[in-house]
Amino acid sequence: MTRGRQPTKNRDAGVARAEARGMVMQFVPEAGMVCTFMIRGVGRIIFVRIKRAARLHCGVPELAAEHNEQIARLRTLPGSGPVTRELWLYSKKCAWRYFRVTDTGIEETGPAGEPLIPAGKPSAGTGVVTAP
Numbered sequence: 323m324t325r326g327r328q329p330t331k332n333r334d335a336g337v338a339r340a341e342a343r344g345m346v347m348q349f350v351p352e353a354g355m356v357c358t359f360m361i362r363g364v365g366r367i368i369f370v371r372i373k374r375a376a377r378l379h380c381g382v383p384e385l386a387a388e389h390n391e392q393i394a395r396l397r398t399l400p401g402s403g404p405v406t407r408e409l410w411l412y413s414k415k416c417a418w419r420y421f422r423v424t425d426t427g428i429e430e431t432g433p434a435g436e437p438l439i440p441a442g443k444p445s446a447g448t449g450v451v452t453a454p
Contacts (some may be wrong), residue, residue, distance in 0.1 A: 332412050333358065336372040339410075339418070339433055343368070356395045357407075366404040368435070371396055378413040385411065385419070386428050396423045408435070 333351075337359060340346045344363030349355060361368040371392050375385065386393065389409060396407040407423040408431070421428040422435070430438050 332374065332416065333372060335416065336370070336410055336412070340370060343434060356399060366406070368406050368408055369396065369399050370408045370410055372410045372412065375411040375413060375419075378411055378417055378419055382421075382428065382430055385421075393423055393428060397425065401425060406435070 337346050337348065340359060340361050344361045344366075346359050346361055348359045349357060351358075356371065357369040358372040359370055361370060373389060373392055375388070377384070377388070389411070392409055396409060399405075399407055401407045401423065409421045409423055409428065411419045411421070418433070420431045420433055420435070422431050422437075432438060
């Protein structure tokens with residue numbers, strides 16, 4: 323059961339950010355909703371869930387643990403080939419962090435979906451977390 327009205331201000335901000343990546347198809351907010359919208363770009367589909375985070379400025383493992391339910395729901399959607407799943411978290415002060423949800427964990431990305439850790443570079447443990 324949800325409490326209060328839907329946070330349309332941040333949802334609209336997320337949609338505006340997503341429109342830079344392709345055509346956005348929004349889903350009707352309801353209980354048990356898996357994703358907020360879908361981005362359809364050239365040769366790709368991205369399922370995105372927007373969620374407010376009480377703590378945004380912490381490590382990736384802590385965020386993964388706090389938002390485990392949303393991550394598990396996103397994993398019920400296809401996520402291979404040209405289809406990806408993303409979790410976008412925002413704070414009360416409208417700061418944003420972006421994560422790609424894989425079958426084994428999450429990895430932090432930039433707003434355009436690009437990985438923050440360059441390919442071939444070892445991770446410092448802050449940008450990628452795998453599921454146990």
